[in-house]
Amino acid sequence: MSDQLLECGKCGQLTRLIRRTEKIGNGVFHEFAECEKCQGNTTIFYSDKEIRSLLVKQQNTKPGKYRTKLAAEIQNKMNRLRQEME
Structure with missing residues (x-):
């Protein structure tokens, strides 16, 4: 259990971060947080x-510079995949 807090996207309450993973198919995983409330x-x-x-x-x-570039590439790919999935 984590001590990090997260604002629930559904009810808006602060809750402890309970991280879950769900396999959707085609090798895609959905990482999400579950609200305790x-x-x-x-x-x-x-x-x-x-x-x-x-x-x-x-x-x-x-x-360094390469790691920063890699992070930007990852973020772009995650954003595109999220748009496809939602």
């Missing part, structure tokens, strides 16, 4: 095989 789900991000591979690559890269 209303059991509503707030999307954190969607990921596919390519995005997860880039996240691992980012973790293994030293801080």
